[in-house]
Amino acid sequence: MSLNGKKLGFIGGGAMAEALLTGITGAGLLPAQQIMASDISEQRRAYLKEKFAIGVTTDNSTVINHADIVILAVKPFVMSEVLAETGSRFSSGQIVISIAAGISTTYIEKYLAGQVPVVRAMPNTPALLSAGATAVCCGRWALDRHQQLALSLFSAVGRAVPVPEKLMDAVTGLSGSGPAYMYIIAEALADAGVRMGLPRDVALILASQTMLGSARMIQETGRSPAVLKDMVTTPGGTTIEGLFALEESGIRAAMYRAVERASRRSAELSGEAK
Numbered sequence: 001m002s003l004n005g006k007k008l009g010f011i012g013g014g015a016m017a018e019a020l021l022t023g024i025t026g027a028g029l030l031p032a033q034q035i036m037a038s039d040i041s042e043q044r045r046a047y048l049k050e051k052f053a054i055g056v057t058t059d060n061s062t063v064i065n066h067a068d069i070v071i072l073a074v075k076p077f078v079m080s081e082v083l084a085e086t087g088s089r090f091s092s093g094q095i096v097i098s099i100a101a102g103i104s105t106t107y108i109e110k111y112l113a114g115q116v117p118v119v120r121a122m123p124n125t126p127a128l129l130s131a132g133a134t135a136v137c138c139g140r141w142a143l144d145r146h147q148q149l150a151l152s153l154f155s156a157v158g159r160a161v162p163v164p165e166k167l168m169d170a171v172t173g174l175s176g177s178g179p180a181y182m183y184i185i186a187e188a189l190a191d192a193g194v195r196m197g198l199p200r201d202v203a204l205i206l207a208s209q210t211m212l213g214s215a216r217m218i219q220e221t222g223r224s225p226a227v228l229k230d231m232v233t234t235p236g237g238t239t240i241e242g243l244f245a246l247e248e249s250g251i252r253a254a255m256y257r258a259v260e261r262a263s264r265r266s267a268e269l270s271g272e273a274k
Ligand SMILES: NC(=O)C1=CN([C@@H]2O[C@H](COP(=O)(O)OP(=O)(O)OC[C@H]3O[C@@H](n4cnc5c(N)ncnc54)[C@H](OP(=O)(O)O)[C@@H]3O)[C@@H](O)[C@H]2O)C=CC1
Pocket: 011, 012, 013, 014, 015, 016, 017, 038, 039, 040, 041, 044, 060, 072, 073, 074, 075, 076, 078, 081, 082, 099, 100, 101, 122, 123, 124, 125, 176, 177
């Protein structure tokens, strides 16, 4: 199943929809005339129309009537209201892709009449630069071709992998929320440089480029982070002192805890969505 000629719709045109729209239109995946978004905010609709030249509407059903692929991009707590209003309008020839944290495919399917394919995806904001990380899983009526289509869509805005749905909360805790962890590390690294006397702008360039370069080293050399860390670490040198300080401060446990807490929150959201 190809994206060629397909019409795409977004219900909810907020931060994540904007990141995806930037990646999708920037990659030339679909022309703007084939894309429509609904949002309750007048200001948001005007902004999206101006920025992407896509169709915009207040009416979520108009998006469903327009699109072959409908991305549900509202906050999890708004999902029940949106699905109660629109669920019966979807047909089995369409694909629903939900990006909402913690909302299961079963939950969405309850609101849909008939055998509508549902794909659940967890992207992240670097999709804006076509550097996103997305995991997808399939609902009851989604076939391999629907999953492939979702993977093609999200691959256009970064890397996309399939996972079983039981792992989606873990994905949310790792890569969905992960950019925020990376920003806090970049900010702290730059602050630490400022503390040691570097000008703020220089410190931020050095911190962010170090993160970017290190991530590329992992992906492009195929070497493990452990091997790459050892390459930096001269015996008796500077790096091992820095690493010792990080270990003393519990950096690894802090990461474990962050991913565990965020994953747990994702699981809680599914319980809260009535
Ligand atoms: N931000 C991120 O990094 C990621 C977010 N997600 C998921 O994406 C989804 C959207 O998140 P995000 O983009 O950050 O949220 P935003 O709040 O930025 O976007 C949601 C948009 O939907 C609008 N909206 C609210 N109610 C309705 C409605 N009934 N019909 C149509 N539009 C409506 C909101 O308007 P208003 O603001 O006026 O209420 C807002 O503009 C969430 O479910 C989140 O879990 C997934 C991965 C990463």
